[in-house]
Amino acid sequence: MKKNELYEVTCIDDTNLAAGVVKVEGRAVFVPKLLPGEKAEIRIVKVLKKYAFGRIEHLIQASPDRIEPLCAYAKTCGGCQLQHLRYPAQLAWKQRHIEALFPEQNVQPILAAPSFSYYRNKAQFPVQIRNRQVIMGFYRSHSNDIVPCDQCMIQSEEINAIFQVLQERLTPEMAEGLRHILIRTTRTHQAQIVFIGEHKNHWKPLIRTLIRRFPAIQSIVFNRNTRRDNVILGSEYEVLYGSDSVIDQCLGNQVKLHFKSFYQVNPEQMDVLYQTAIRMAKLEPTMDVAELYAGTGTIGMAVSSHVHHVTGVEIVPEAVENARQNCSLNHIENCTYVCEDASVFAKRMAAKKKRVDAVFVDPPRKGMTAQGIRDIVTLQPEQIVYISCNPQTLARDIKLYEQEGYECKVIQPVDMFPMTLHVETVVLMSRVDGK
Numbered sequence: 145m146k147k148n149e150l151y152e153v154t155c156i157d158d159t160n161l162a163a164g165v166v167k168v169e170g171r172a173v174f175v176p177k178l179l180p181g182e183k184a185e186i187r188i189v190k191v192l193k194k195y196a197f198g199r200i201e202h203l204i205q206a207s208p209d210r211i212e213p214l215c216a217y218a219k220t221c222g223g224c225q226l227q228h229l230r231y232p233a234q235l236a237w238k239q240r241h242i243e244a245l246f247p248e249q250n251v252q253p254i255l256a257a258p259s260f261s262y263y264r265n266k267a268q269f270p271v272q273i274r275n276r277q278v279i280m281g282f283y284r285s286h287s288n289d290i291v292p293c294d295q296c297m298i299q300s301e302e303i304n305a306i307f308q309v310l311q312e313r314l315t316p317e318m319a320e321g322l323r324h325i326l327i328r329t330t331r332t333h334q335a336q337i338v339f340i341g342e343h344k345n346h347w348k349p350l351i352r353t354l355i356r357r358f359p360a361i362q363s364i365v366f367n368r369n370t371r372r373d374n375v376i377l378g379s380e381y382e383v384l385y386g387s388d389s390v391i392d393q394c395l396g397n398q399v400k401l402h403f404k405s406f407y408q409v410n411p412e413q414m415d416v417l418y419q420t421a422i423r424m425a426k427l428e429p430t431m432d433v434a435e436l437y438a439g440t441g442t443i444g445m446a447v448s449s450h451v452h453h454v455t456g457v458e459i460v461p462e463a464v465e466n467a468r469q470n471c472s473l474n475h476i477e478n479c480t481y482v483c484e485d486a487s488v489f490a491k492r493m494a495a496k497k498k499r500v501d502a503v504f505v506d507p508p509r510k511g512m513t514a515q516g517i518r519d520i521v522t523l524q525p526e527q528i529v530y531i532s533c534n535p536q537t538l539a540r541d542i543k544l545y546e547q548e549g550y551e552c553k554v555i556q557p558v559d560m561f562p563m564t565l566h567v568e569t570v571v572l573m574s575r576v577d578g579k
């Protein structure tokens with residue numbers, strides 16, 4: 145097999161990155177977006193020792209699950225990977241991949257999102273200047289090239305509208321030193337814009353236009369980031385209009401959100417996710433609960449009415465401040481928030497012999513460390529509810545919990561991210577008796 149050769153193939157399987165798998169001369173070839181059962185002519189683009197990569201030249205026989213993507217940029221933009229699949233087929237794809245990762249477990253049918261377009265409340269647009277022109281959009285897959293686009297079909301309509309004005313008005317002088325523009329919108333019709341870059345520019349006329357056109361804007365911030373890595377936000381910032389936060393609503397609670405605080409990106413499915421987690425845990429009014437990786441306290445606040453006390457732990461100081469403010473905004477008196485590493489907190493609580501009946505953990509994509517899991521286990525909670533946005537790290541971590549004396553009762557996938565490969569999963573684990 146050589147680069148550039150053409151082959152007629154039938155797709156026999158697919159990977160968790162939505163690449164079809166075909167066999168050519170006994171060797172596996174991975175072909176992005178080719179679906180199982182499809183016949184296609186493919187061109188070999190890269191040959192390695194044990195496998196190769198190809199791309200679809202033309203489809204000979206398309207799957208009934210295939211559709212023409214709704215988004216004009218689906219072929220070039222790396223943001224969505226499943227636009228070529230009907231929504232029910234996207235759900236089936238996610239279900240199949242989760243079941244393959246957890247073959248022995250009780251995996252429930254995935255909870256579908258009520259809408260598969262315009263659902264996201266936060267976008268981070270990279271900004272570059274090319275040939276004296278400002279380029280904004282999303283990254284091409286596996287690249288730092290920006291695919292310029294004037295709208296995104298998974299971002300909220302408000303984000304698209306603000307983005308369009310920024311595209312019209314942002315001159316190369318204004319964009320000099322800028323790296324990203326973050327836009328966040330809320331269900332309460334508030335909006336926030338964060339200009340992220342090395343230095344401020346003359347943005348006053350642009351800001352005047354934005355706030356005149358969009359009364360929803362409550363917060364415009366400049367965030368200085370001079371780092372050379374791919375971390376988007378820097379530490380220093382200056383409020384240019386309004387405040388550094390917006391206020392949203394989640395399950396009847398007001399949620400103050402600093403621009404540095406994490407918040408779920410699909411608000412409708414956020415409610416479903418948290419309700420699922422609360423329903424799974426058998427909560428009782430006498431229970432003391434820990435909420436690890438708490439963000440702005442959204443889970444803890446929703447849990448608080450079912451239990452005696454919630455202690456939340458979060459490492460980002462602004463999010464901890466939000467969690468505390470959110471409890472006062474909502475007159476919740478049985479939640480306490482601590483700014484600390486989750487596993488240091490667990491170790492400290494175990495040393496104090498603090499009783500914890502149930503633990504909610506919701507770590508970032510990289511999941512937990514083995515030591516973090518051992519530290520949580522030293523608290524010996526009856527139940528652990530693990531919320532994860534990365535099934536691979538979740539599968540790894542569940543094995544560690546099982547080795548530490550917990551059993552996995554139920555796994556509930558929730559589709560938080562239609563059109564993309566990503567999926568959120570809630571798992572209930574309980575302590576095996578006698579350990």
Ligand SMILES: C[S@@+](CC[C@H](N)C(=O)[O-])C[C@H]1O[C@@H](n2cnc3c(N)ncnc32)[C@H](O)[C@@H]1O
Nearest residue numbers: 406408437438439458459460485486506507508
């Ligand atoms: C996936 S978010 C979940 C936040 C929150 N539960 C929610 O649903 O909005 C993970 C959170 O963990 C926090 N975090 C990351 N590393 C941490 C650590 N070592 N200890 C405590 N919190 C951490 C992040 O700042 C982020 O707020």
